[in-house]
Amino acid sequence: MNKKVRVRFAPSPTGGLHLGGVRTVLYNYLFAKKNNGDFIVRIEDTDQSRYVAGAEEYIFDCLKWCGLEPDESVQHGGNFGPYRQSERKDIYKKYAEELIKKGFAYYAFDTPEELERMREDFKSENNPSPQYDNTIRDKMINSLTLSENEVARFIGEGMPYVIRIKVPQNETISFTDMIRGEVQFDSSLVDDKVLLKADGMPTYHLAVVVDDYLMEITHAFRGEEWLPSAPVHILLWKYLFGIENMPQWAHFPLILGPNGKLSKRDGSKYGFPVFAMNWTDPKTGELTEGFKEKGFIPEGFINLLALLGWNDGTEKEVFSLEELIESFSMDRVHSGGAHFDYDKAKWFNHEWIKRSKVSKLRSAIKDLLEKNDLPITDTSMLDKVIALVQERCTLLSDFVDQASFFFKTPEEIDTASIVPKWNDQKQQFFRELIRTYKLTTIWNAHETENALKEIAAVHQLKPGELMLPLRIMLVGGKFGPGVFDIAEIIGKEETILRITNGLKKLSA
């Protein structure tokens, strides 16, 4: 029987969630759902020096907003917990000691000063930053160079120590990456990474392997930046749990900005978001803008992320989450870097705002308009407005310009665009239009348009010449959806009021 697919996203709670991080979540999620598997979120917080308050909650808020809810996590529970590594501290030590017993790891007692001296002493032109590795370990203070008695004494005396992996010399470490195929490393170039720190906490390398094993992870997917760590992880799998039990690996391509790897700095430099949601660094107070607050909707954001490094082999670009689950496959994830193009990102969002059900957009737009001092009391009117203007909005924030005038009589109107072609005849026409509108009992786009056309015919005016002034009077400027649709929604009284105001301004 095949094992149930189990994948994990394993963030360290160190700050905002970068585009690349959310894409890792998305591809994990899609793969899990496509294969009826489980998607697990594990918080990797063993490095207390990098811990940032609030970052964990923020990660879960982002996943919620994206609609990518885990099956198991700190917040969702599950049978493989705890899902926060700092609560699993006691688990790891025994594996580190097991490695020592098997001869695959050793105690190292070198002080920070001794390590510093080592880096100085072994520095050469060919080796500018020497590492603790197979060429150096036998010159250091560790259980490979000390006698058994000395080691026992040092430990007995409470001398601080770390446990390091003993990476073999001249071996080829290889594995098959689901995206990159066969990947090989020369073990002689890999250093003896610390597995257990002096404070008894595991390093990421040990914790990730132990937890992937204990949580029965079948596929481990992460960003390309983790590829250099893979040989250490492969060795640990081999030494502890057997290579045949190792998950299948995939390393996702980098996301590239205008100058190489997309960075937070690119965002502020070029004015686009890089994080999923607004993130304020608790230490510096620095705010980094998120896609959500910029006006992206989850459907647009998910769609643009999915296509950053994957396609389904056709020209199709617009995918719902359900369609992505259906179409996603690992063999179509590209191995080369994926270029982030903000205009294209906005294009996806526009496509999704156009397609969205009004009910899905309603609360975000209501909030937005209310933040802009436009209290919304009539939700059914809001729904009509959204339906009418949604195709004109690329970002949610565009609704402020496109929808405000429905709820508020424009204070300023662009009379300068009317004046050049304005004359008495048009003035007469609009007066009569007001009279007719006052008498109209059925108020809708069709009736208001017919009335305008009939009066225009009597005045020998082309309806087209009257539409622009009417639009400017109703809207304030030369934009917006069909002018009679606007009149229908704002209603008879308001339409008449705005035309009256317009005429006053034009004759002032």
Ligand code: GLU
């Ligand atoms: N804790 C690592 C990170 O912060 C996870 C790497 C992995 O998925 O193995 O991204």
